[in-house]
Amino acid sequence: MLVGDYSNFVSKVLITMNQNLYLGVEAIGQAAIDGGISGVYAYPGTPSTEITEYIQDSRQAAEKGIRSKWSANEKTAYEAALGMSYAGKRAMVCMKHVGLNVAADAFMNSAITGINGGLIITVADDPSMHSSQNEQDSRFYGKFAMIPVLEPSNQQEAYDMVHEGFVLSEELGVPVMVRITTRLAHSRAGVFRKEEAPANPLKMPVNPTQFVLLPAIARQRYKSLLEKQDAFEKKALESEHNFLKTRNEKSLGIIACGIAYNYLKENYQNDDCPYTVMKLSQYPIPATLIHEMEKHCEEVLVLEEGYPLVEEYVKGIFKKHIKVHGRLNGALPRDGELNADLVAKALGHEIEEGAAVPSIVVNRPPALCQGCGHQDMYRALNQVMDAYSKGRVFSDIGCYTLGALPPYESIYSCVDMGASVTMAKGAADAGLVPALAVIGDSTFTHSGITGLLDAVNDNSNVVIVISDNESVSMTGGQESSAKGKIESICEGVGVDPKHIRVMVPMKKYHDLMVQTFEEEIAYEGVSVLIFRRECIQAAARRLRTEKKMNLNPKA
Numbered sequence: 395m396l397v398g399d400y401s402n403f404v405s406k407v408l409i410t411m412n413q414n415l416y417l418g419v420e421a422i423g424q425a426a427i428d429g430g431i432s433g434v435y436a437y438p439g440t441p442s443t444e445i446t447e448y449i450q451d452s453r454q455a456a457e458k459g460i461r462s463k464w465s466a467n468e469k470t471a472y473e474a475a476l477g478m479s480y481a482g483k484r485a486m487v488c489m490k491h492v493g494l495n496v497a498a499d500a501f502m503n504s505a506i507t508g509i510n511g512g513l514i515i516t517v518a519d520d521p522s523m524h525s526s527q528n529e530q531d532s533r534f535y536g537k538f539a540m541i542p543v544l545e546p547s548n549q550q551e552a553y554d555m556v557h558e559g560f561v562l563s564e565e566l567g568v569p570v571m572v573r574i575t576t577r578l579a580h581s582r583a584g585v586f587r588k589e590e591a592p593a594n595p596l597k598m599p600v601n602p603t604q605f606v607l608l609p610a611i612a613r614q615r616y617k618s619l620l621e622k623q624d625a626f627e628k629k630a631l632e633s634e635h636n637f638l639k640t641r642n643e644k645s646l647g648i649i650a651c652g653i654a655y656n657y658l659k660e661n662y663q664n665d666d667c668p669y670t671v672m673k674l675s676q677y678p679i680p681a682t683l684i685h686e687m688e689k690h691c692e693e694v695l696v697l698e699e700g701y702p703l704v705e706e707y708v709k710g711i712f713k714k715h716i717k718v719h720g721r722l723n724g725a726l727p728r729d730g731e732l733n734a735d736l737v738a739k740a741l742g743h744e745i746e747e748g749a750a751v752p753s754i755v756v757n758r759p760p761a762l763c764q765g766c767g768h769q770d771m772y773r774a775l776n777q778v779m780d781a782y783s784k785g786r787v788f789s790d791i792g793c794y795t796l797g798a799l800p801p802y803e804s805i806y807s808c809v810d811m812g813a814s815v816t817m818a819k820g821a822a823d824a825g826l827v828p829a830l831a832v833i834g835d836s837t838f839t840h841s842g843i844t845g846l847l848d849a850v851n852d853n854s855n856v857v858i859v860i861s862d863n864e865s866v867s868m869t870g871g872q873e874s875s876a877k878g879k880i881e882s883i884c885e886g887v888g889v890d891p892k893h894i895r896v897m898v899p900m901k902k903y904h905d906l907m908v909q910t911f912e913e914e915i916a917y918e919g920v921s922v923l924i925f926r927r928e929c930i931q932a933a934a935r936r937l938r939t940e941k942k943m944n945l946n947p948k949a
């Protein structure tokens with residue numbers, strides 16, 4: 395029975411009683427629950443965050459006892475998921491693309507150890523860098539680790555691939571990557587659910603030394619991974635998510651990967667594309683399908699979101715001379731997201747340009763919220779730093795990175811999570827005085843602690859500012875692993891307690907903050923200045939919840 399008619403970004407879809415209108419991230423979360431996971435492990439990062447939030451909010455997941463608390467970083471998340479898999483249970487680990495750099499050591503080696511319970515790593519890439527520092531393409535990581543990668547073209551396929559991915563992982567004995575991109579993550583479509591799979595029992599692997607990567611064992615395991623490559627490719631060839639639709643028109647053939655297949659379909663509403671089309675959603679790339687395709691076309695257009703992975707591959711594999719169009723020859727832009735219009739242009743279609751943006755619409759650069767504690771910290775910092783030239787404050791990634799913009803313009807660098815502490819240390823080692831780092835509470839426990847240990851061990855002359863708003867605000871206010879622990883962590887790492895100073899970043903304490911900055915800059919050694927005030931957005935959310943639960947009637 396039809397109950398509604400909704401539009402999504404791709405096309406009109408009819409939603410029936412049995413369908414659920416899911417965001418891509420929700421489809422993945424639901425598929426993991428239905429697919430029999432015993433735990434999800436993750437560190438927040440757009441556009442992946444809501445997968446875990448969906449599972450955290452799910453009553454079904456709670457009833458099944460699915461573990462879902464946030465991890466301290468992507469590496470700890472990956473390793474915990476791997477541990478759950480080694481114990482025989484199914485697990486999923488989620489992260490944004492740059493998170494995979496943090497988890498890469500565990501990720502690469504897990505391809506060699508193999509798994510026990512099904513393990514899916516869901517990585518959300520962010521082409522066009524809507525909220526990221528780069529637009530790296532995680533399919534390369536999948537290829538690097540030599541494991542199967544699934545790249546859904548729509549929300550239904552995202553659900554199906556995750557549900558099936560656990561079976562695939564157990565059958566092939568390796569982790570399976572599910573790669574999505576921003577638009578798929580954050581757009582909705584109707585999704586049919588599959589039957590719920592029961593959780594696996596605890597079980598040990600047949601080979602008890604499989605997970606011990608001593609060189610002698612690692613060599614065997616690596617050989618076994620290499621031997622499995624043909625089986626992975628065969629699976630991709632047989633997958634219902636990969637197919638070839640041949641047509642008589644031979645002037646062009648199209649390879650459309652993941653969501654790009656949807657952009658192609660948008661250009662041919664009634665499936666009337668005159669060219670041979672190969673849909674690619676499961677990797678390794680099945681060479682047989684590529685060779686079959688080349689019989690049906692003289693030139694090929696490759697549509698893929700991200701780097702030109704398939705484009706480069708097909709250039710090297712075609713048996714006859716076929717001109718390849720894509721991101722490398724300028725048929726499509728070299729960087730940024732794809733969309734249906736870019737695909738239309740690459741196909742030589744006329745496109746209707748939308749109305750020009752009216753002059754009344756002006757760009758609004760992102761800014762810290764009015765009343766944010768990071769602002770008070772920066773006002774005091776800037777006053778002190780007026781005595782020095784710019785370029786002495788190394789920053790990190792979080793809301794406080796907006797201190798790079800006017801009116802503060804306080805910071806000099808922002809590279810990767812945790813880098814502020816270690817970069818300030820390196821600059822101090824080089825003789826830069828003063829060398830300061832600004833880092834948030836969540837980023838500090840993500841990857842700032844080890845850098846602080848290095849600074850303490852070297853007695854580096856640094857001032858580490860921890861701007862502690864007691865939440866992971868930039869990604870939506872998730873619970874911070876650092877809450878209530880920062881002073882004891884710093885002491886534990888070896889910072890002299892006399893140089894761990896805690897302040898409340900408020901206008902009325904401005905002079906005290908300035909004085910404390912000056913005192914600690916004058917100290918030759920490691921100082922940690924903690925500016926602690928709850929994020930006002932998180933506070934507002936907390937008060938609303940307390941009011942709803944009647945815990946704080948005044949709120």
Ligand SMILES: Cc1ncc(C[n+]2csc(CCOP(=O)(O)OP(=O)(O)O)c2C)c(N)n1
Nearest residue numbers: 439493791792793834835836837866867868
């Ligand atoms: C490796 C990696 N993982 C996740 C992210 C996404 N991310 C950006 S900032 C941030 C944490 C910010 O929290 P915090 O340091 O406490 O600063 P706040 O935003 O609360 O001021 C996260 C998770 C990222 N950019 N890189």
Ligand code: SF4
Nearest residue numbers: 763766793867929930
């Ligand atoms: S969300 Fe919170 S931490 Fe971020 S700018 Fe707003 S008040 Fe500051």
